[in-house]
Amino acid sequence: MDITSETRTIDQLVPISGSDSYFIPLYQRNYSWKNEQIDQLFADIRYEDENYYVGNLLVVPHEQQGKNIPDAYDVIDGQQRLTTVSLFLLAIWQRAQEISNDENTSRDDIMKTGTIQSDIKRRLIFNNSDDALEPRLHLLEEDDTVYRSLLRVLNRNEPGRTGRTAFAKRYGYIRKLFGADAFPTIGELDKFYEKLLKVTILRIHVPDVTDAFNVFSSMNSKGLPLTLVDLLKAEFISDAGEYLDRKAEETTNQWIALSETLSRDGEPDTGITTQFLLNNWDAFESEDNRSITKSSALKLYRSRIRQYYSEKRSDYLSILQERAGIYAQILCLPEHEHHDQTIAKRLKALVQLESTQSYPLLMELLGDPGLELEDTLPQILDYLIAFYVRRNITLVPKSSNIRARIIRLTRELKQHKYTGIAALNLIRNGEGDIQGLNAISVDDNVLRTTLCTQGIYDKNKATTRFVLIDLERRLPGEGIVSKARPDTFDDFVKNSTKQRRWSIEHILPEGNLPDTWNNAISPDNPDQAKEIQAECVHLIGNLTLTPYNSELGQRTFDEKKRYKDPTSSDITGLAMPLKINVSIPDVENGETLESKTTWTADDIKRRSAWFADQIAQLYSLN
Template sequence: MKINPESKPISEIFSIEGRTIYNIPIYQRNYSWHENNIEALYNDVINEDDGYYLGNLLVTSTENPVEYNVVDGQQRLTTIALLFLAIYEALKDINTPDLDHTDLKSFFSLQRDIERKLITAYGSRLRLLESDQEIFESYLKVFEDQEKGKYGHRTFGKRYKFIQELIGEKDDEGKLIHNFKTLEYLYNKLNNVELLRITVNDLTDAYSVFTSLNAKGLPLTLIDLLKSYYLSEAVKEFSEKKALERWKDLISMFMVNEEPNATAVTQFLQNNYDAFEGEGNTSITKKSSLRKYEQLFKIKGHYYMDVLIQNAELFSMMVPRLRTNTSISYSTKLISILDKLSKLDASAVYPLVLKLLKSFSESKINEENLIIILNYLINYYVRRNIVLKPKSSNIRAKAIQSVRILNGVNNLNETGINVVKENLNQISVSDEEFNTSLNGSIYDTSPQTVRFMLIEIERKYGKFFSKQISDNLDDVNQNGQYIWTLEHILPQSPNLTDDWKKMISPENVDYAEILQKENMHKLGNLTLTGYNSELSNRDFVFKRDYGQSNGTSYLGLRTNLFINESIFNESSFETKNTWTVEDINNRTALLARLIVEEFSID
């Protein structure tokens, strides 16, 4: 096996002079990164030092010496290309007469360079799968001053729109505004991050390398390096055996399947530093955390391990899969609240939550007021995940700012919620923005948050679950999958049946698929079911009455859930035989109103 690993800056991967083309083979999946993946990459590019290692790019060589097939790394490669394209489009919004001579020269040079990065003499440098490439090439028409196609309902188009909003700020009218210096800075930062491009001869060799890279036995992690820093100080005071025992006490907080979870340790160390050691409002980066903790062990010695263990126990209570590793005991109600927060990918506020749990352990805040603040954070994140703003980095800055203020407060019962709300509400979304997003195609935005909202609405208003029927909405099966999943009433399958086509577009069945794409992911078309695979692409009446034919109670849309009542409106179950775009929009408006009320931050 011949392997050629090369560390390459993005400036060489997307070279303004090179002819290299990266082809996504047919066996790969489409571009599938979500907003949180994109934002994490963006934050790494912005916050880490030049030369930051962004990951691997595993490729196989082809007969064409300038063309590679991408085996691993497609998602980050596509995201980087879209970031360059978004910078180019943002530059077009700059008012060039406002630039001085030097900036004006850099402005035009930057535009030319981005075009050369993405377009070669042989076409686009990145060749995606057919459906993605169609959109990508349409977007590349901006280099020819042609209008782009409208693909806002497609996943690829939505992710690009998110990237455009990520690199800009909005004015009071909601229009994106850009600054040339900021865009130039982002362009340079992006050029200077590095990928490890690993080239092999064929797919068999690529698979061997891929499995090796993703198996155990990876290079040194933050855990290993932290261990070396700690032991170097601890052995000065007591035996290596005792030092190792204390180390194991810390790592035991992060054991998953008998192995320490490196990601969880890294998250803890960053959040611990931001909550208790940092001074400003900026979050510590992964790279700088190494130096910071080395300094902490040198200054505070091995005693600092006791502090880390205590804080690690608190952090583990925030993460359900780690909770069994701790000896802390919380009430069922508080555990339930922490579980809800963990389902919303609210890691940006973890420094604040860690601070609050520490204050709770020190009796600086009681459970009632702690839960009030945590419920506020839950509502805040539901809204954030649906509207996709503010940015996670901005939320984290406000959360850290709240921590700094709370550090000077002994009794958080009196001021805690006010401090948190005053900081986070400065960048919160309005009810109007929340309602507007709820009336859009929200399933594609954040399906896990949609499921969360529907469950909370059901629990508040529903009467299906009782002493005889236990609430199992959050239960999982033997494969670890939720029993109750989201169900599309109008199917999302691309092979829509003729009955469905006639139902949603009776006057022109050829228009049905367009209506399907525009409406299938709306809130009003979604419900919860334990029989997703059975309902699948079946017609509306089958979904309505599923279960009755087997002599059982209704298991389909007639399941006596509160959220199902709005499917039928005032009609009886038996006479409601159709499901139309009007039905979807009406139910969307009804559920959206309930959700805006339920997840208020006022």
């Protein structure tokens, strides 16, 4: 990678003479600095020492019709600073004009304003033609229209209409910074102008956008990060225009549609889109058994896009749109849930279990109709749920090992088109020298031992919640859910999208224990209660479910058992008829929930063993 870097002043970056020009690529965002960031740069320039360093400017050669343009650069990082500096220069020009128009300004000062204005004009534009005004800085379309309208003043014309765009508002704020109160004389204004010209920036030049992405990813940038998503958007726009003669607007709308598919709450999510691109490659594009990385993704996708478009094959962006719909089903994104509720329910479970390593396999399973999995897909998803429950409880195997195995199985499934039950058997047990997931999962003995000796809540709260609710729903017998009382375990508190109605309750409380609990769990030696608490508090046997507003906290066991919701008088304590609460009393020794008055370490360990049996059975891998 041929990287050159050089410290440049603003005077050198936007010189009076010379043809240096800067272009903001289509994949970048519009000008996004707020008043606070503008204030900070303004204050730094005004009050810091001369030659103040303001950051990096990462650029690549600017191309037109496939050829590099001399002294023209695409700005990969630093566009916000560069744009703000340009607006500062324009505001200085306008303030100088105000001073020049003041009847009290001396002849010498008028001459000085003329010199400043002449300099700034040559720094901001290349020619004097009103009809062909050519800025040194080319912004994105919406911002560029406003910017060119503002620059009309440099030719002594009234600025064009700018509307109420965000860019126009930011410039209005900048104009106030350079008002008469801050710069009453041309001397004060000239002093700021000279300091601005001496501000230094490290301009980093790399050969192409792929290298720029790698450099950018390793830099500590204060601005909004440039992403794989931004760069691929630009690649689609560029190649569709070059090979398919497609307008940028049409391709941009296609990309927007893809982004909207991969969005939460109507807002495009760059993180989700990035993960989709990585999983799409691993599922459908790669023949390698290794997972794609972010640093290699841009180069690989650029090659694939150009291959599709140069050979005039089917529209690759349309293919990605279709696959994005599959990925949205896997994530259960709003308005994209799977049409079959038996499948949607299982996919939600896998999301809760944070099964991200399995997504290439799920994309293949859902995206390849030739696998004929209509009847078998629920069984495969149930198997994956069981695998991830065991994995999240024991932390075996490592995430990287799961991903490697998943990709190998995906390749085999795709290449040999295992259908129906054969696909399930491949994923479970493997085929030939290809091992299935069973080979890297834990057996029942390890699972039981882990549940009885190690905390689950402190390892993975999401899995703990999933397991407790899933057991409550699937265990035999009568529970709290009935025709008169619907299942609300997945509901949120009213007017909230984050706070769950049901929460996990530690029967033996967390935190500093009151004397009542110290005496209850260690009556012979209350000083040892803290050690017992540390050993047992996060074991699954100490956990249950309770409505969010129960506020059981550090109440005694008996108070927790009898607690009622003060707003409804409903029992929301341990005496609720939950199936998982049946195991709280030692039934084999004649205890009932009504008669039980204490809660000890032995109770927690006994109940953990009960949970271990239920979990090993319900999440069997066979």
